[in-house]
Amino acid sequence: MKTTDDDLVICRCEEITLGEIRQAVRDGAREVSAVKRRTRAGMGLCQGRTCEPIIQGIIKQEIKALNETTGKLTARFPHRPVKFSVLGGMTDEES
């Protein structure tokens, strides 16, 4: 079965491909957060840790303006998955 590089999975958590990301840029996304909104890339468990730099590179390629800024995803609390029992301050007896 022949595949193009469009089929390469870039965001492993949400299984978003290179082709989908390129299409998002063609539809108007010029920053990583805009690609994220259009494709779900970066919305998974690792919150873009794996795919963000790759997406930045893809955006640059697509807009062919290597000195344009691609933006960054905003690192947000919580910086790692945290159980609700911890966030909500449950004691050891309660949880």
Next chain:
Amino acid sequence: MRNPDVIVIGAGVIGTSVAYYLTERNYKVLLIDKGDAAVGTSSHCDAAAMLTDKQPGADAALGFSSIGHFVELSKNLSMDFEFAQTGSLYICETDFEYTVATDYVNSLRSEGYPVHMVDRKELAEREPYLTKDLTGGFWSDVCSQMNPYRLCFALIEEAKKKGLETAFYSPVLSMKREGEDYIVSTPAKEYRSKLVVNCAGIWAPHIGHMLGLSIPIFPRKGVILLTEKTFPLCRQKVQEYGYLVTKFHPEMERHLDPLIEDNNVSFTIEPTNDDNFLIGSSRNFVGYDNSVEPEIAQGIAKRALRFFPILKDINCIRAYSGLRPFVPDHLPIISPVDNLPGYYIAAGHEGDGISMAPITGILISQMVNNEKPDLALEPFRFSRFSDGSSRHI
């Protein structure tokens, strides 16, 4: 390129809806935003179109009408925006809340809306993971969910088929009048048209200021926690009755943990099209700062555990916040402006932007096209702030 008929400023749910309904009436529309579509409030929210978080009267009429239009949009837009009419459940923590809620439900029912009280048994049937110690609540089957930023993309895609042009990453730097024309200046270009709609949400006052307008919209922050993908924690949107208190009467004391009360935290959980769940909520005024205060996230988690103890071993993978465009009398501004012919405001939907997007787009397009509007426009007029008739509810 000839001048557009209408320039719409702001490509969130309101702006994209206004653009869509105007193109449906064959207007040539240019949609401008300082970023991509849905870069602001419309992608930093949860995503329900509800009846039962509206006040009886004009508010509920707007909400109910809009939901009906969503059903049409879900059929007419080629892009799927994950619309689902799953209903919504409000839960009452105390007998007192249940009594007050009964009055609220009766007033909505007297206006003809489908909503009814549910007892403890029906609560458990509708939501098996909900804590079992509540008195009851109320349920409406018209409430629905969707993906709000996909809604924006879907509306744009459809409107493009009828000639919509977009100018993204084009912040409006200044505006002026020249005869009958409005000149809208962005870094790359100057645009000109006889009709402008200010759909810039929390930024509507900045846009309005460019033509000397004072628009009373203030950012009211809300934090949302995102769960990891997991089993069906809930089947529909579930909200505590205290949500209506924090929305309309934050001065009322609820006698809860300060972490919860001081941050106006009230519980809401909502399923999404994927297996993540959105958990909220909070309301505070901190200007345009949309960072997440950890104490607020903690307050939301704590309140959520009270109602859905099963959450304790579920992971929160992200917290984000959105800035709702708050208007002191809790009604949006959907209106022409008296001394600026051709200028309209469609903004200030605080927490109801998603649900009111379709009807707002329709009303603006009816106003622009000189058609009889679907709803009485009187409660939403901009002049209510200057003639003293606006009242804080």
